[in-house]
Amino acid sequence: KAGVTQTPRYLIKTRGQQVTLSCSPISGHRSVSWYQQTPGQGLQFLFEYFSETQRNKGNFPGRFSGRQFSNSRSEMNVSTLELGDSALYLCASSQGQGQETQYFGPGTRLLVL
């Protein structure tokens, strides 16, 4: 089975712009979660989608949003980018709603200038 794929792998944006990141889960997986990873804060949970519904949300501002499509693919959007949004954004998928067996993609590295 192909693993979790994320596009693009690298992105450079400027402050104030918006960005959309894409995630394709492992075939058959219905749950997709998004995380932000930075050297200072480590891995932080953004949100989780299951069957097109947001099931859980972390403590991030409303500038961070996401959605899931009927084929389980997911996108996350960050509007009005700030310098502090520079991070590795990771997507993880799991078959059901359990978080204990998530499989991560390679991430999208976002640099905000």
Added chain:
Amino acid sequence: QKEVEQDPGPLSVPEGAIVSLNCTYSNSAFQYFMWYRQYSRKGPELLMYTYSSGNKEDGRFTAQVDKSSKYISLFIRDSQPSDSATYLCAMIEETDKLIFGTGTRLQVFP
């Protein structure tokens, strides 16, 4: 105080050594405990997960959970240079969110 504490390292050991990686946590409601390995410029890779207190073994890896002390460990036997990576512990809380430790960087030198 963070919910999950993990020594950032780096931990440097010779090839063949037994490695012990540890995390402590404060929330007694944590139910599932995971260990992930992350190579540079890659996403985390799930190594093991456990539910209850006790030991779980998988090849050279042993995960240990002590709920009474709020302490989890990952042991790596016969460590190899290919084990050099960052190891992240993670736990699931009652709201089903995954909380990660900050990771311990491990270097195994030949």
